[in-house]
Amino acid sequence: MQETTRRIFTERSVQNVEDGIVPVKEVFRLQNAEELLLAEERYLPKRRAPTRAIILAASRGNELGEVTAGIPKAMVPVAGTPLLHKLVAQFRAADVRAITVVRGYAAEKVQAPDVEFVENDDFDGTGELLSLHQARDRIDGDAIISFGDILFRQHILNNLLVEEHNIVIAVDAMWERRREREVNGYVDYITATRPYSLRYDEEDAFLAEMGPDLSAEKIHGEWIGLIKTTARGSTAIGDALDVLSQRLDFRRLRFDDLFNHLVGTGQRVQVLYITGQWLDVDDLEDLARAQAF
Structure with a gap:
């Protein structure tokens, strides 16, 4: 103390x-x-432990070069422990026990104890929604959906889990710090109904738009790759996937397409602001930073 x-x-x-x-x-x-x-x-806020988590871990991580020549990004060691294992441990620490991992590149190398696996054989050159669609029947009840290449402090997950709206996303309000480092990869910037505030009595913020090309004056934060849903939220996401999967370009669609579709149909998506305390592993610089996270 x-x-x-x-x-x-x-x-x-x-x-x-x-x-x-x-x-x-x-x-x-x-x-x-x-x-x-x-x-x-x-x-104190009450919550039911989500019945499952879905981790999307199908990509190789080409920006990591030789590091992922034989193993996918999710299995790259971070401080001696595969990234995926760190995520699984964090979910279990939050009483999220039923975990499904969508794997693709070098699928046989993606292993974790007491985890269910779903295969995405069509991982190369496709968008994230195709991977999520492989786990379509697991999007049910209270759930967490997560990228497989992120690290975050435990309190971020804990705070996400106590929110009561049907769909809640974790958004970093300190997005400019990461932009200054010329972040590689696809960035999910968001515009919300209000920016981040230190006031405790502010109304909840809700998503208005998500995309990589939002103008700086419209950006309120960066989505970090974590979603929390209630049973109703899971149904809304599943229904949206069913609609989007009929599009000819579905193989290339990403999460901003999903969220913009949800917002466009009137679905409210709460924005839970955070201030740093997370990172994604996109390239060698990120990997070096992750070792000390």
Whole structure:
């Protein structure tokens, strides 16, 4: 506790210690105070653990060069542990137990304990929605959908899970920091009904548009590749996939196509703003940065 306090004082921020801060529930337990436990039931947000997670891990990761010559990006070691295994551990730490992984490139190398696998044999040169469509029948009930090449602090997932809207996406409001590094790859910028704010009483933000080519003045953040859904949200996403899969260009469609379709049909997609504390592994520079994440 003293070390945590010292670090907060030195850095003037709680961002780097959020995962180490004792949950309110644990404080209540240590105090053994019945009135506090009753207050927890009344005031703390309640959630059901999502019944499953879907991780999209079909791509090779060509920008990583020889690193992915024999293994897909999701199995590249980060600090000695495959990226996919880190994701699986984070989901299980949040009580997300039923996990489906969509694999494609070097599929036999994509392994993780107690995980269900779905194959996307048509992974090369196709968009993300084709991979998600392979797991169409797993998009059911409360769920998390995640890219397979991202790292994030545990509190981001925990905060996402307690949101109650039917579809919620995690969006980094500090998108300009990443843009300054000339980020490689496809970037999902978003415009929302309001920008990020430190005010605690702000109304929830909702997605208005997503795409890689939004003008800077319209950008409110970057979607990090995490989605949380309720049963109704899963149905909406599944129905949207069914419609989009009839398009001749479906093989090339990406998540911005899905989200813009949802918004266009009147589906509300909540934006949960975060401020950094995540990264995606697109190239060798990202991989080097991930080793110290």
